[in-house]
Amino acid sequence: xxxxxxxxxxxxxxxxxxxxxxxxxxxxxxxxxxxxxxxxxxxxxxxxxxxxxxxxxxxxxxxxxxxxxxxxxxxxxxxxxxxxxxxxxxxxxxxxxxxxxxxxxxxxxxxxxxxxxxxxxxxxxxxxxxxxxxxxxxxxxxxxxxxxxxxxxxxxxxxxxxxxxxxxxxxxxxxxxxxxxxxxxxxxxxxxxxxxxxxxxxxxxxxxxxxxxxxxxxxxxxxxxxxxxxxxxxxxxxxxxxxxxxxxxxxxxxxxxxxxxxxxxxxxxxxxxxxxxxxxxxxxxxxxxxxxxxxxxxxxxxxxxxxxxxxxxxxxxxxxxxxxxxxxxxxxxxxxxxxxxxxxxxxxxxxxxxxxxxxxxxxxxxxxxxxxxxxxxxxxxxxxxxxxxxxxxxxxxxxxxxxxxxxxxxxxxxxxx
Numbered sequence: 001x002x003x004x005x006x007x008x009x010x011x012x013x014x015x016x017x018x019x020x021x022x023x024x025x026x027x028x029x030x031x032x033x034x035x036x037x038x039x040x041x042x043x044x045x046x047x048x049x050x051x052x053x054x055x056x057x058x059x060x061x062x063x064x065x066x067x068x069x070x071x072x073x074x075x076x077x078x079x080x081x082x083x084x085x086x087x088x089x090x091x092x093x094x095x096x097x098x099x100x101x102x103x104x105x106x107x108x109x110x111x112x113x114x115x116x117x118x119x120x121x122x123x124x125x126x127x128x129x130x131x132x133x134x135x136x137x138x139x140x141x142x143x144x145x146x147x148x149x150x151x152x153x154x155x156x157x158x159x160x161x162x163x164x165x166x167x168x169x170x171x172x173x174x175x176x177x178x179x180x181x182x183x184x185x186x187x188x189x190x191x192x193x194x195x196x197x198x199x200x201x202x203x204x205x206x207x208x209x210x211x212x213x214x215x216x217x218x219x220x221x222x223x224x225x226x227x228x229x230x231x232x233x234x235x236x237x238x239x240x241x242x243x244x245x246x247x248x249x250x251x252x253x254x255x256x257x258x259x260x261x262x263x264x265x266x267x268x269x270x271x272x273x274x275x276x277x278x279x280x281x282x283x284x285x286x287x288x289x290x291x292x293x294x295x296x297x298x299x300x301x302x303x304x305x306x307x308x309x310x311x312x313x314x315x316x317x318x319x320x321x322x323x324x325x326x327x328x329x330x331x332x333x334x335x336x337x338x339x340x341x342x343x344x345x346x347x348x349x350x351x352x353x354x355x356x357x358x359x360x361x362x363x364x365x366x367x368x369x370x371x372x373x374x375x376x377x378x379x380x381x382x383x384x385x386x387x388x389x390x391x392x393x394x395x396x397x398x399x400x401x402x403x404x405x406x407x408x409x410x411x412x413x414x415x416x417x
Contacts, residue, residue: 027160027173028253032319035170038242043174044249045237046114046121048230053097055226057125059211060218061086061134063271063352069138070272071279080199081207083135083192088203089211094129098122117171123178130185132192138272145191149184156180217357224364228371228394232387235379243325244384250319251329251388258307259337262300267344271353278353282413285353289410293345300338307334332388339395347402354409363405367398 032040065086072078101122105111111118136142156179164172192198233252237245270292277285307314311327311334319326351360371394378386 027157028318030161031164031170031173032323034164035167035173038246039167039170041242041246041249042114042117043121043170044253045233045245046117046174048233049111049118050101050121050124051230052223052226053101053122054125054128055219055222056097056100057090057093057128058219058222059089059093060215060222061090062137062268063218063348064215064357065134066137066268066272067275067353069135070140070275073139076198080201083132083198084200084203085207085211086134087132087200089208089215090129092208094125097125117174120171120175120178123175124181127178127181127183127185130189131181132188133268135192135198136188137268139196140272141196142269145184145188148187148191152183152187153180156183217361218352221361221364224361224368228364228368228398229391231368231371232375232379232390235375236384236387239380240383247326247329248384248387250315250323250326251333252391254314254318254330255307255333255336258303258334259340262303262337263341263344266296266341267348270349274349274353278355282410282416286410286414289345289350289406292349293342296341296345297338300341304334304338307331329384329388332385332392335392336395339392339399343395343399343402346399346406350406351402351409354406354413356405356409359405359409363398363401367394367401370394370397 035043065082068082069079072082101118105115105118133145136145156176159176160173163169163176193200233245233248236248274285274288277288308331311330312324315323315327315330347360347363351363371390374390374393375387378390382389
């Protein structure tokens, strides 16, 4: 079930996510005591809002381009064509995103009040334009960038201790994360160009148009995933106090960090591996999914129970005693990683590698409509507790729907083979 390349890439991707999420989390005990819970809520709100534009810029290439590179990894000319087209498309998307971002801030007075922190947070997208994670994933060469990523982010984010000294300095935290992502983007691009000797050639408009068309279903799904995951938080901001926003941001930060450090490396390492299996041996692919589902269920359940059991000391250690009011909310959201892991398995690893991109989109449209509707009903009425339980319910809904359609289509694929 596990080969050396898979284990190596999983370990490397775990290191990447530790750099992306665990290192910033280690800084929280310091910054949370200085900036306070309300300013911390502003930081997380800015990150949540900016992430919508990050999704637009990435356009699902971490899946669609990864899948294509994995299948064509031995054809250098084809790889260079894919890389050139994807980069050109991302530059266009960044331009569109920046214009939209400006218009939102200019015409929305509530966003205009936070314009400085929003723009400093938005700068991280320059790094996402440059950082070709999809290349390293597709080639299964993650280890070549993981250590460099870790060192750069550790070094840049460590500057927080030197620069963030007062409550009003809270913006420095997000700004330094932007700087670290830009730095790793530049370095990784140089590695692709000079170490792997990949050239960036001329791109035809038809090639860019093809990228927009082929990636649309996954991109639209990524937008919906972001709405799906954060919509109740956005509604909560309009109906609750800054303290409630800070409580939800604190609890969600912990839950999503646990989820991301474990699930994202698994997802990114397995995706190109599973893409090849789905292409070459559907029965082997089916058996892999089955075995992984059992392992994930056990591992994530243990993590969930430990999170609930040790919620108080975890929050006290990371955020400080003033944040213990977030414990009940965290205990609710602690169930999120187990359902998210199985959702990822059946939808991303399963349906996308079966090339059911449109079905993947339809499932997310359905789930998002339900979440948006229930958010307007439950969050204004039940506030923080309503937003928390709704987030868990929505992930369960997505997991069950993905599982049902995966079973239908894997059965069809098995018969066809």
